[in-house]
Amino acid sequence: MKKTGEFIVHVIFFLLGLITVGCVLLISGYLVVSGIPAIREIGLWNFLFGKVWASTAAEPKFGILPFILTSVYGTAGAILLGVPVGFLTAVYLAKLAPPKVKSMMQSAVSLLAGIPSVVYGLVGMMVLVPGIRKVFHVPDGASLLAAIIVLAIMILPSIIKVTVTALEAVPAEYEDASLALGATPIETYFRVSVPAAKSGIAAAVGVGRAIGEAMAVMMVSGNATSRMPSLFESVRFLTTAVASEMSYSSGLQQQALFSIALVLFLFIMLINAGLNLLLKRNKEG
16 A cells, blocks of 8 residues: 555656646747747848837837847846855855844745835836936836846845755754865855855846746836837847837738747747756866
């Protein structure tokens, strides 16, 4: 009976794993089938490197280079702002914070993670956008900078929570040995604990959340089409391009939007694959 029960549990887990893989394959296949026709008709070069998006014009054009560059710059900026803050906060919570402070701050981080993206966008639109306009004396604060700041705040909870978990999983013997050799606690945390938890810390970087966010970004970025990205000008991301036009699109325009989703999907897959390869090489080294 015990072996039979274990066999049933193994089968259930195996089927659930197959369902997960099947969902990924289904989504991938649907995006490919829906997006390839538009790329064939428009042309891969014109689609990826065209600078004009005019999907509703008399002679429509479907160039998404501004969207691609905006997504790259926005994600990179959010990571540059959010990762240092989240990482140092996680080190403090995992190694230095008193129990009461740690409990309070972890509750705040969990609350931050539970806030809907539309609320981030609303606060950014009402507070951040006017603030950027006044501080930098620009005509409109809805810009790439506003989107970067909002995205940096949105990825903080995942960075902090996963990094704290990774640091707490480091065996205490590592730190004890370092302290016994005369290292200070700070040296031990940054030269022993952090390198030992680097795979978990790398997984904490919220690239997927940053590059895949749509609603909050749409509300603070201005959502202007066919404009190359600039820090203080209105821009449009890949995600917001799909969200803005899908409700009324049809024909080639709708197919082009699916092609944008396919590019975004492949972009995220390449980033994750590259990160996993880098971590694997570092582990082998």
